[in-house]
């Protein structure tokens with residue numbers, strides 16, 4: 001249990017520090033919050049991607065009285081479920097909007113949030129661990145919440161933050177730098193290397209009591225170096241000499257929970273095959289991947305593919321890769337309809353043209369689509385092959401012309 005004075009000091013101290021931050025880059029995600037929604041809004045995403053800052057931006061737009069508490073404050077380290085009534089009393093009855101940062105640190109948090117919601121209050125919560133939040137959201141708060149996943153800055157946000165024009169050169173800069181604000185501030189790769197250590201050692205290893213942290217880190221680094229490639233529990237188990245496949249599958253699940261890595265399934269009409277087949281791995285940020293692996297110094301094609309994955313993920317589409325005789329990088333479904341078939345390569349040239357086209361046209365026949373895309377760094381062209389139209393578009397052009405809203 002916590003002393004009322006300590007709680008009060010934390011609440012007041014945090015409220016004061018809220019007003020100090022000026023000149024923030026407007027996040028695209030802000031547009032997704034409807035002022036009339038009565039749902040609990042859940043903001044999740046990788047560490048340092050800007051979740052708390054987004055909450056601050058929402059607070060700035062709030063006209064009514066609000067309550068705010070960041071549960072990672074060391075002053076309230078021993079806050080427990082029984083302290084919620086005390087907190088409620090401190091905030092008072094006038095408050096109609098509540099903002100809670102990293103509330104999942106308090107066991108049983110969902111009971112308090114549900115009470116607030118039942119009393120007609122609006123609640124925003126953030127968290128950087130998918131399963132800690134989702135298990136409670138899935139049981140006690142079902143149907144009462146909306147989830148918003150925050151990624152590091154998009155290309156448009158990057159341009160705004162760095163005060164740059166939209167150009168090919170700046171797009172390339174974004175591709176290799178990514179969108180973590182703290183890295184973009186002075187471009188020191190140590191920021192991204194330390195972030196990796198924080199997530200792996202602090203958020204995953206300590207939380208799950210992993211003793212063999214070296215293997216966990218080696219697997220993480222291996223996956224980062226292999227974005228865009230397929231990976232399976234068994235091959236990782238053999239490569240890293242790990243006793244059981246379930247240990248590897250736990251590691252991958254925890255890495256995914258931390259939003260650091262994402263695993264893209266192979267398309268199949270059978271749900272069982274989707275979960276069984278080898279998945280492709282992608283990283284939450286291309287700059288982060290580059291800062292933590294030497295494998296991208298000559299291969300920005302895989303970074304570009306990673307970036308397209310992130311762009312499509314933001315659209316909340318159901319994503320797969322396609323592999324039969326040939327391969328197509330992305331199959332994107334919207335409302336159960338195949339919307340886009342996308343191949344990604346830095347540049348189409350004589351040596352890779354056949355492979356890229358064969359995989360894409362095979363996928364187009366499979367999904368009965370007349371149009372497909374090859375996304376490149378800077379090529380723009382249109383090919384018509386046996387009645388099928390293939391758009392060669394730069395990723396920048398794709399963002400501008402085919403994605404509405406965020407990028």
Ligand SMILES: Nc1ncnc2c1ncn2[C@@H]1O[C@H](COP(=O)(O)OP(=O)(O)OP(=O)(O)O)[C@@H](O)[C@H]1O
Nearest residue numbers: 024025046047048049050051052053054128181182
């Ligand atoms: N929109 C923004 N404009 C300018 N700087 C930003 C913006 N969003 C985040 N930042 C900066 O990035 C850093 C991380 O932001 P923030 O603390 O909001 O991330 P977070 O996702 O809440 O992190 P954690 O999960 O570790 O609590 C901070 O230094 C913050 O000032």
